[in-house]
Amino acid sequence: MIRRVAVTGGTHGNELTGVYLVKKWQQNPELVQRESFETLTLHTNPEAIKACRRYIDRDLNRSFATADLENPPNHYEAKRACELNALLGPKGAEQTAVDFILDLHSTTANMGLSLVVSSDSPLTWEAVRYLCAKVPELKVYRWRGDEEDAFVDSIAPNGFAIEVGPVPQGVLRSDLFMKTEALVYHLLDFFERRNSGEAVPETAQKVTVYDHVGLIDYPRDANGDLDGMVHEARQDQDFTLIKQGDPLFRKLDGTVIRYEGEEPLYTLFINEAAYYEKGFAMTLARKITL
Ligand SMILES: [Zn+2]
Structure with a gap:
């Protein structure tokens, strides 16, 4: 069972798609509510959003390495990473506050509608397969760095990021806003159907992945x-x-x-x-x- 899902935006304060989707959902929570689980919507980097900058002191989406969470450097994003880890994680724990994190990003590159997946968890990939079947234009990039995954979504056992582009920093585009929004609703619907025990036959058996x-x-x-x-x-x-x-x-x-x-x-x-x-x-x- 999925009990709690977090949809986060503003991890990079100048990526407005996620910032304003979260604002929309906080004003209209029924849009992301489903019967069988709770959806939490949240601005992860409020100071960077206020400043319309990617970050204040350090990229928040590189701030969730275990060593940094255990012994945080003395700056804003490190402190914020610890708060988020307490609120949504903690990272690596048997029981985490949320089961899944969907982190909303945009990119100035011509990436279209894409997922950046670094988790290996079966539920993460089940969700990827479902979304690929629902949204044929969706592309999947599997990220594997040399170091520990320090992304926001790494503090939950399952999750990924949406990247949508091209959109300049500090700009909202309604076409990409609506595509991102629709993708989030598909994901929430998937969790709802899965929780109900319903078979989800359209889930793709195979997906094309850019590794x-x-x-x-x-x-x-x-x-x-x-x-x-x-x-x-x-x-x-x-x-x-x-x-x-x-x-x-x-x-x-x-x-x-x-x-x-x-x-x-x-x-x-x-x-x-x-x-x-x-x-x-x-x-x-x-x-x-x-
Ligand atoms: Zn970003």
Whole structure:
């Protein structure tokens, strides 16, 4: 049984889709209420929302590593991460306050409607399979970093993030707002049907997944400053294949840097504004069926 679900927005304070969906639901809670479980809606980073910035001191969506929760650094997001862990987790516990966290994000990249999934839990993937059947345009990116998963949704045993784009930081777009909203209702309906013991026959048996392979940084000079940009032929080509020799970057002097990898892979999160500081221009993924 799913007893309690959290739908969170504003983890990045300048991603307004989630900020205003949560506001809408707090004004109209019946929209996210279902008979068999409780839905909690919540702004995770209120100070960043007020400032319309991604974060105040540190990216909140990288602040849920166990070591940071046990011994928090002295800044706003670390403190907030501990509060959220107490409210929704605690991370790794047998009994957590919520069973599932859906964290709402937007991206400046042309990612369409997509899920970022880092959990391996069977319930998480059952929900992914259901949503893929309900919403054919939905894409699934499985993130696997080298370090412990420190995302907001990692403090519950099940969950994922929605990423929707392209939408600039600090901007609301009604088309992507409504698509995100509809996806959330599908997920809540899935939990309701599952709780009732009803068979959910339309749940897909197999899903196409873009499985994380690696990151590519921009061309940079000796000081680490940008020395080029995403090539015009690669811009907006999220979820498309890149092959050896395809143009990747255009340097400031006009020269073209080409993709050298031997394996054709898919490019995602191309030219996302928030990742300039993180040192990557796009992610690479392998298309697989799960
Ligand atoms: Zn975000």
